[in-house]
Amino acid sequence: xxxxxxxxxxxxxxxxxxxxxxxxxxxxxxxxxxxxxxxxxxxxxxxxxxxxxxxxxxxxxxxxxxxxxxxxxxxxxxxxxxxxxxxxxxxxxxxxxxxxxxxxxxxxxxxxxxxxxxxxxxxxxx
Numbered sequence: 515x516x517x518x519x520x521x522x523x524x525x526x527x528x529x530x531x532x533x534x535x536x537x538x539x540x541x542x543x544x545x546x547x548x549x550x551x552x553x554x555x556x557x558x559x560x561x562x563x564x565x566x567x568x569x570x571x572x573x574x575x576x577x578x579x580x581x582x583x584x585x586x587x588x589x590x591x592x593x594x595x596x597x598x599x600x601x602x603x604x605x606x607x608x609x610x611x612x613x614x615x616x617x618x619x620x621x622x623x624x625x626x627x628x629x630x631x632x633x634x635x636x637x638x639x640x
Contacts, residue, residue, distance in 0.1 A: 538619060539619060539620070539623050541616075542613075542616035542617075542619045542620050543620065545613065545616055546609055546613075546616065546617075546620060549605060549608075549609050549612070549613070550597070550601045550605040550606070550609065551597065553597075553604060553605040553608060553609075554593070554594075554596065554597020554598070554600065554601060554604065554605055555590075555593050555594065555597055557597075557604065558592070558593035558596045558597055559589070559590065559593045561593075562589040562592060562593055563589065566585065566589065
């Protein structure tokens, strides 16, 4: 959805827009974490659900409802782990496109805290 040919994320200010830069940075970090969790868990959760649906229940040694509950919890844990492991490849590019202002704020903060080559020049091997 766009307003005057501008993406919605840019056109509508965030709630409480008169925040300090530190508060804006913390808000952007929280938004990115929540977005990454949502994208990863949704994508991998649906993938695990589809994979489980392709396998029939065994004729013998099926654990019944307890096994189904355990399987769904296991799928949820695996989705969480895969989501955290692949956040930079899947969720980060989508976040940058969906929320460009917050992504730029986070990138600028990361550049400011990253060590420079001159900082690394002082390090020596023992």
